[in-house]
Amino acid sequence: MEKLLFKLQEFEGPLDLLLHLIAKHKLNIYDIEISALLEQYLGAIEQMQRQDMEVASEFLEMAARLVHIKTVSLLPRHEEEQEELKRELSGQLLEYQAVKEIARELFLQNRSGDIFVRAPQPLPVDMLYTRSHPPVDLQKAYDAVLGKLGRKLPPPVTAFSGIVHRRVVSVSSRILFILRRLYEKSSLRFHSLFERGEDRSELVATFLGVLELAKSGRVRISDDNEQITLNTTHKRR
Structure with a gap:
């Protein structure tokens, strides 16, 4: 007992x-x-x-x-x-x-009831990663890293190709183009001037060229806006 x-x-x-x-x-x-x-x-x-x-x-x-x-x-x-x-x-x-x-x-x-512990001891650090992962998890981690890196990178050059690499067409060059066509044929259909336009800059420059020629009296536009004719009676200043 x-x-x-x-x-x-x-x-x-x-x-x-x-x-x-x-x-x-x-x-x-x-x-x-x-x-x-x-x-x-x-x-x-x-x-x-x-x-x-x-x-x-x-x-x-x-x-x-x-x-x-x-x-x-x-x-x-x-x-x-x-x-x-x-x-x-x-x-x-x-x-x-x-x-x-x-x-x-x-x-x-004693700081925690009946438990007595010694001071923390320095432990050697093993930097070798020993865990095993299935291939699917590794692929997801790889894709996640690529996604984060992609968000931090600047936009590619192709994103600015429509702005930086756009061809600039001057109005004076389209005026010469219109006059050459009219010298070959004294009269043209108005819409034929825009049929071979490669981009918006060229179309706008062509339209502004027609307005400039009409304003200076070098061409005449029909009342129905369908025909454009060279004004042979125009005198250059």
């Missing part, structure tokens, strides 16, 4: 009580005055009993041990036995005192 332990007042056992009495009455733990210690110890036991507290058997056993040491000291020619018993008791008290001190320091170091 497991032995029951009792805590009386603030003392956890007879050795704890003895250390308290030695400290309280400033007794020498290395050369204990057994008579004074026994008197104080029996007084503490009596006080416990007056408070209707059940005194554990180890407290009574320590009282009997102190009585025995005192009895031996009173007998003649038993000085060596007396010193041996006192040294044994002092050794137990010193050992118990050291254990209490260590327990107190551990309690102060």
